[in-house]
Amino acid sequence: MKDKVVVITGAASGIGRKTASLFAEKKATVVINDINEALLKEVEQDLLKTGATVTPIIGDVSKNSDVQSMMAETIERHGKLDILCNNAGVWWPDSDNDVVNLEEEIWDKIISINLKSVYLCSKYAIPKMIDNRGGSIINIASMAALRGWKNMDAYTASKGGIVSLTKSMAIEYGKYNIRVNAICPGSIRTPLTEKSQDEVGYPSTPLGRVGLPEDIGKTILFLASDDSAYLTGGILPIDGGRAARQ
Numbered sequence: 001m002k003d004k005v006v007v008i009t010g011a012a013s014g015i016g017r018k019t020a021s022l023f024a025e026k027k028a029t030v031v032i033n034d035i036n037e038a039l040l041k042e043v044e045q046d047l048l049k050t051g052a053t054v055t056p057i058i059g060d061v062s063k064n065s066d067v068q069s070m071m072a073e074t075i076e077r078h079g080k081l082d083i084l085c086n087n088a089g090v091w092w093p094d095s096d097n098d099v100v101n102l103e104e105e106i107w108d109k110i111i112s113i114n115l116k117s118v119y120l121c122s123k124y125a126i127p128k129m130i131d132n133r134g135g136s137i138i139n140i141a142s143m144a145a146l147r148g149w150k151n152m153d154a155y156t157a158s159k160g161g162i163v164s165l166t167k168s169m170a171i172e173y174g175k176y177n178i179r180v181n182a183i184c185p186g187s188i189r190t191p192l193t194e195k196s197q198d199e200v201g202y203p204s205t206p207l208g209r210v211g212l213p214e215d216i217g218k219t220i221l222f223l224a225s226d227d228s229a230y231l232t233g234g235i236l237p238i239d240g241g242r243a244a245r246q
């Protein structure tokens, strides 16, 4: 990963934060994005201890202008972009999110942050990757993309959209040596899920444990590296075996 420039969205917490530290340990140049300024500062301080080059960029990945300036700043500072990890995401587990009860405003918000962000970040990253003769895009979807999930309609739709978009982009940009893959995490212990895991437990898995941020981060590293050079359009369930059972 030395000499590689990676942009990770939603890097202030959970999977994104762990992934940023794995890339920093491998001496990549790490551009960390989040909407949470205070937490992102904390992550920056942590990553600097590894000796890696770190650029924090505050921004909302669902906003065109924020994403455009994030990619411009990445190129201005580091001259190129090799890897994009579209990780930022939200869910609303506390309310009734079936289509009848779901407020339009919440639908728009979830679709914008989870799905439109992948379109926007890729839109501005891909031309830079073409200039750089290749790249790797890793989209974080969910098990919720692969099956129905009661009361999570906007979330499942957003993640299902990521899976479809991943496949389309893989066939569109393969000729530029740009690989596009998606990961479908199972239940991973992060600030996003801790509360519900503590209240109702985590779903049982053939491997008999909950997922950890590094389980996803290490797969992201693999998809970013040349070790996965012939893998594109892949949808990888990293879920302790749950998808195999269902």
Ligand SMILES: NC(=O)c1ccc[n+]([C@@H]2O[C@H](COP(=O)([O-])OP(=O)(O)OC[C@H]3O[C@@H](n4cnc5c(N)ncnc54)[C@H](O)[C@@H]3O)[C@@H](O)[C@H]2O)c1
Binding pocket: 009, 010, 011, 012, 013, 014, 015, 016, 033, 034, 035, 036, 059, 060, 061, 062, 087, 088, 089, 090, 113, 140, 141, 142, 143, 184, 185, 186, 187, 188, 189, 190, 191, 192, 193
């Ligand atoms: N934790 C799980 O069990 C699990 C399972 C499947 C998929 N995922 C997906 O993994 C990704 C990371 O989830 P996590 O569990 O680490 O969650 P998390 O809440 O710990 O981290 C998500 C980060 O995204 C940031 N973010 C939210 N909206 C943003 C925006 N508009 N612009 C920029 N940053 C924004 C948040 O501030 C936060 O730092 C999400 O896409 C989530 O849907 C998580």
